[in-house]
Amino acid sequence: MDIKDKIYEIREDFPILKRKMCDHPLVYLDNSATTLKPKSMIDTVVNYYTYLGANAHRGDYEMSAQVDFAYENARKLTKEFIHARRDEEIVFTSGTTESLNILAMTITNTWLHENDVVLSTVAEHASSVLPWLEAGKSKNIKVEYIPLDEQGRVTVDNFKKALHDKVKVVALAQVSNVLGYEAPIKDIVRIAHEHGVKVVVDGAQSIAHLPVDVQDLDVDFFCFSAHKMCGPTGIGVLYGKFDLLEELTPVFFGGESNARFNKCGKVSLKKTPLKYESGTQPIEGALGMAAAMKYINELGKENIHRYELALKHHFLEKIKDVEKVKVYNAEAESGIITFNVYDQGKLIFPQDVASFLNTRGIAVRSGEHCAKLLGEVLKVPGTCRASVYFYNTFEDIDKLVEALKDASFETCLDIFF
Known part of the structure; x- marks a missing residue:
């Protein structure tokens, strides 16, 4: 089965995907924290x-x-x-x-x-x-x-x-x-x-x-x-x-x-x-x-895994020229995308990036992700994590990329005022 060919049929199985977040269609990219639930x-x-x-x-x-x-x-x-x-x-x-x-x-x-x-x-x-x-x-x-x-x-x-x-x-x-x-x-x-x-x-x-x-x-x-x-x-x-x-x-x-x-x-x-x-x-x-x-x-786990990797590779291709986004795990063969955003060479606090993405209807995780010892290796106080699953679309990825292009200290902090 090619999940891409059945993606909109699959999405109909998930009632929550019909909701909005911050007046935008929901783009749910926090699947490593918890997945959405099918009607069955x-x-x-x-x-x-x-x-x-x-x-x-x-x-x-x-x-x-x-x-x-x-x-x-x-x-x-x-x-x-x-x-x-x-x-x-x-x-x-x-x-x-x-x-x-x-x-x-x-x-x-x-x-x-x-x-x-x-x-x-x-x-x-x-x-x-x-x-x-x-x-x-x-x-x-x-x-x-x-x-x-x-x-x-x-x-x-x-x-x-x-x-x-x-x-x-x-x-x-x-x-x-x-x-x-x-x-x-x-x-x-x-x-x-x-x-x-x-x-x-x-x-x-x-x-x-x-x-x-x-x-x-x-x-x-x-x-x-x-x-x-x-x-x-x-x-x-x-x-x-x-x-x-x-x-x-x-x-x-x-x-x-x-x-x-x-x-x-x-x-x-x-x-x-x-x-x-x-x-x-x-x-x-x-x-x-x-x-x-x-x-x-x-659906078949092999099909799920193949589709997740296609989504991730699509993100990596779209983001490769966006210099302010640093991806930490481009080579990982999973649907987990861990990144940070920089503005003028300085790290934008990951929670601020996640809050900004929320205003675009995009849900990602930010912080230490309960792995509090890993920061010593990555040498950053936290990261943003977008994690895909089989009900995500290539359009979801495009929306994430476009939002990240707009992320800056100004846009990420303006949401609090």
């Missing part, structure tokens, strides 16, 4: 609330059984979406952040010892670094960082240089949320496993754009959120190899996760994955996520 996903969530409504795994009546079936079918679809071995390797969480926090706490509690090391990079989202820093305090676990190359990429050679016998876990993103570079995950996993090191992958920025096969990658754990792939907020996935999930002990306890317990504190947990799903899960979220996966599968 919205209808699925509404159907749960209007027709199903019951809790999962709690009732002995028809409506509850229907919820059970839909909920576990969502788990099965998720397994197929990432090519896991079995349904039980899929744990539903509130999103990538909760998944990464659960792993940091459970792995630290179960496997790590004093002075062990978790290896990461300064390009990571805070959710991929802070949980390890916090969970490791009681055992003096250290976080060390793989050096990035001159473009801000993770390389196999630098990973090998950073690896040593105290490293027990590698935690990094498959795709950087700021620069959009894809890490060589498969090679890193192979080398890590040769040294008995576990690998935790943040898949938040890859899951909606690249084919993900956790068996082929051989990752130990893989985490992602539904809202970055046309699904609802408040739902995500913690994938783990079944034997590893069985070995770890959850950090949340309560209804659903336990089979029985007594007054003396003896607890029998349910089998994986239910032992990790204490309390009522966001059922409508799981069903909505499954609907979003179906939608993405119909």
